[in-house]
Amino acid sequence: MDIEETLLMIPGPVKVAPRVLRAMSRPMISHRSGDFGAIYEDCRNLLKDFFETNNDMVVMTGSGTVGMDAAVAGLIGREDKIVTISNGKFGERFTEIGERYGKAVPVKSEWGTPIDLDKVEAALEDGAKAVAMVHNETSVGLINPANEIGKLAHKHDAVFIVDGISSIGGNEFHTDAWDVDIAITGSQKALAVPPGLAVVSVSPLAEERFQDKSASYYADLKAHLKSARKSPAQTPYTPAVPLFYALQEALHMAKEEGFEARKTRTAKLAESVRAAAKALDIELFPQVNEYSQYSNTVTAMKMPAGITDDKLRGGMKKQGVVVSGGQEKLKGKIFRIGTMGVCSASDIIRTIQTLELVLAKEGKLSSRGAGVEAAGKVLGL
Amino acid sequence: MDIEETLLMIPGPVKVAPRVLRAMSRPMISHRSGDFGAIYEDCRNLLKDFFETNNDMVVMTGSGTVGMDAAVAGLIGREDKIVTISNGKFGERFTEIGERYGKAVPVKSEWGTPIDLDKVEAALEDGAKAVAMVHNETSVGLINPANEIGKLAHKHDAVFIVDGISSIGGNEFHTDAWDVDIAITGSQKALAVPPGLAVVSVSPLAEERFQDKSASYYADLKAHLKSARKSPAQTPYTPAVPLFYALQEALHMAKEEGFEARKTRTAKLAESVRAAAKALDIELFPQVNEYSQYSNTVTAMKMPAGITDDKLRGGMKKQGVVVSGGQEKLKGKIFRIGTMGVCSASDIIRTIQTLELVLAKEGKLSSRGAGVEAAGKVLGL
Numbered sequence: 194m195d196i197e198e199t200l201l202m203i204p205g206p207v208k209v210a211p212r213v214l215r216a217m218s219r220p221m222i223s224h225r226s227g228d229f230g231a232i233y234e235d236c237r238n239l240l241k242d243f244f245e246t247n248n249d250m251v252v253m254t255g256s257g258t259v260g261m262d263a264a265v266a267g268l269i270g271r272e273d274k275i276v277t278i279s280n281g282k283f284g285e286r287f288t289e290i291g292e293r294y295g296k297a298v299p300v301k302s303e304w305g306t307p308i309d310l311d312k313v314e315a316a317l318e319d320g321a322k323a324v325a326m327v328h329n330e331t332s333v334g335l336i337n338p339a340n341e342i343g344k345l346a347h348k349h350d351a352v353f354i355v356d357g358i359s360s361i362g363g364n365e366f367h368t369d370a371w372d373v374d375i376a377i378t379g380s381q382k383a384l385a386v387p388p389g390l391a392v393v394s395v396s397p398l399a400e401e402r403f404q405d406k407s408a409s410y411y412a413d414l415k416a417h418l419k420s421a422r423k424s425p426a427q428t429p430y431t432p433a434v435p436l437f438y439a440l441q442e443a444l445h446m447a448k449e450e451g452f453e454a455r456k457t458r459t460a461k462l463a464e465s466v467r468a469a470a471k472a473l474d475i476e477l478f479p480q481v482n483e484y485s486q487y488s489n490t491v492t493a494m495k496m497p498a499g500i501t502d503d504k505l506r507g508g509m510k511k512q513g514v515v516v517s518g519g520q521e522k523l524k525g526k527i528f529r530i531g532t533m534g535v536c537s538a539s540d541i542i543r544t545i546q547t548l549e550l551v552l553a554k555e556g557k558l559s560s561r562g563a564g565v566e567a568a569g570k571v572l573g574l
Numbered sequence: 575m576d577i578e579e580t581l582l583m584i585p586g587p588v589k590v591a592p593r594v595l596r597a598m599s600r601p602m603i604s605h606r607s608g609d610f611g612a613i614y615e616d617c618r619n620l621l622k623d624f625f626e627t628n629n630d631m632v633v634m635t636g637s638g639t640v641g642m643d644a645a646v647a648g649l650i651g652r653e654d655k656i657v658t659i660s661n662g663k664f665g666e667r668f669t670e671i672g673e674r675y676g677k678a679v680p681v682k683s684e685w686g687t688p689i690d691l692d693k694v695e696a697a698l699e700d701g702a703k704a705v706a707m708v709h710n711e712t713s714v715g716l717i718n719p720a721n722e723i724g725k726l727a728h729k730h731d732a733v734f735i736v737d738g739i740s741s742i743g744g745n746e747f748h749t750d751a752w753d754v755d756i757a758i759t760g761s762q763k764a765l766a767v768p769p770g771l772a773v774v775s776v777s778p779l780a781e782e783r784f785q786d787k788s789a790s791y792y793a794d795l796k797a798h799l800k801s802a803r804k805s806p807a808q809t810p811y812t813p814a815v816p817l818f819y820a821l822q823e824a825l826h827m828a829k830e831e832g833f834e835a836r837k838t839r840t841a842k843l844a845e846s847v848r849a850a851a852k853a854l855d856i857e858l859f860p861q862v863n864e865y866s867q868y869s870n871t872v873t874a875m876k877m878p879a880g881i882t883d884d885k886l887r888g889g890m891k892k893q894g895v896v897v898s899g900g901q902e903k904l905k906g907k908i909f910r911i912g913t914m915g916v917c918s919a920s921d922i923i924r925t926i927q928t929l930e931l932v933l934a935k936e937g938k939l940s941s942r943g944a945g946v947e948a949a950g951k952v953l954g955l
Contacts, residue, residue, distance in 0.1 A: 196601050206602040218595040220577050242878045254770050255636045256811035262792040293791045325876025332941045384680040389635050389770055389814025411643040430637035
């Protein structure tokens, strides 16, 4: 497979714009220099708008997981409880992290089904220092009710941690309006930067509640905040300089489009995928209710009956279009299409066309061209 | 300052070759794909030669510190002791990490002075699960005796952890011959890759002694080993894909030169810097003895009397040559020149010429051209 000719339609790492890729080929600079500080400061400022927050902001070198880790390790000691809400793989990761440092109180729903707010409230009644949830559960394509859970968290005086990794900048996400104390994203999602950076916003309440020392040495938000507030702005340990170049370029690119406009466009792209799925008799995977919506950044669909993952995704890959499968227990049962960042209408059309070709080859295409037509209609093509 | 015209002579991040920078601008791929797995596997194999080891090898997304963190967090629980040897900033970091997870037993020497092997042995007599040391103390330009300390560690049945971040691939470093259980490097040093990756080798003994669960969620070597051994090879969390492209390219570039040849060249470059310093009456900072040598990857020199850091480094920077200052208590007292990776003889000459210009301007140049001549002689120019 020639990666230069491949269309990457997975929910992260996402396609990166050439100008962002090119930004990474600038020479190295000292990470303690004013040059680096200016880049970091520019990113921190733009990210505040991207997150819709006045909270302070750090960028950590690592996957999005290092941001989730840092949030929990900063707050939760051996004897502290953290309510961890899950209805997919990444929610369960919060439970694992919570168990690593303290006492996790899991509130589980079946993967892809809505969170039960009553269960969350019941868990909180026993007292907890924090509540952690995933806003956009990438593994199942479902948006969870951050606003409602935030209210419950604060009613019970718990710090509210939200994994917004595959959400912020793609779905509606209002860090301050929803009172999110620690919001996290990863560079390889709606920011459309290569993977390797976690971005974390930290509210004054979260900072006040931090343990004296984080349970993790590397994933230490206090250390990151302290360094970020120096002049020039720094990171406590050597940062991935080229990814900061890319982040700055991508943020300016997103700002040129408009952060709101990008979300609107992302919503339209996801709507077009859902329309195509419907036209092709492919069922959407997640269950939604009044508090839970289909994701705009990743659409999870059930594998059509009588077709294997290998035939469907393998067949699409042979045509140069890469989509994701299901993770863990959903392996072979679903497939997922990402629509974040700089994904375009023509990327969608190529993807749906390819899906149709593969379905036709397997004798599973109900109506030729119906998917493309439905998607095109939503996209105004 | 135009970064495209600047010569970066600090001990990391180091100058990166254009072909390595360009490798980063390849499009993104899925980190669970065979394409990524093949890159990771190729890197893991080449890194074994680079480390001179048969031990298994992982690459973590993060600074070198995440590798140090992972080593300690993997082994040291609340009640475990770790002997942490320090004679500079990075040795002290091991003490901080050890204290974060368990009981650190620091064995300290003054910054830049040799380690006292008797003190190390005495500390080990009380029993410790591990010994951690820095091979090349970047903050002071001194090589510490890994071979000797490794023998002491194993005599006392302790796991031997070595921070080889600014050493491996630059100085002599023999992971297996020295019985190093966990050896760590960072991408931005002798590998001449941008920062953002930690490379860690893990011996069977270290693996056997790992705690059931690492004290850190993100910095978890067991999780990294498990994923690396999958087919295709993976990382537990999304890796910084472009840095893996760069790592692969840089490893092939180093292999073309020859790993031994690169070390020999690095030694020659450092020797030329020391010769220039001597010719310019600039004193080397570290104290050496039979067990400790001047580093070949970074030369630390005392600030000449009557000249400030601002005048010296600031003056050089104005001429487009960036060298490092002292860290923490050594701020203003020393300056440091890195000679790792793809640093060339002409880079040295430009650096020494610029140093002479600045010294002359400050009226501190004893003999015009003496530094360049001395360096040139060593370099065979």
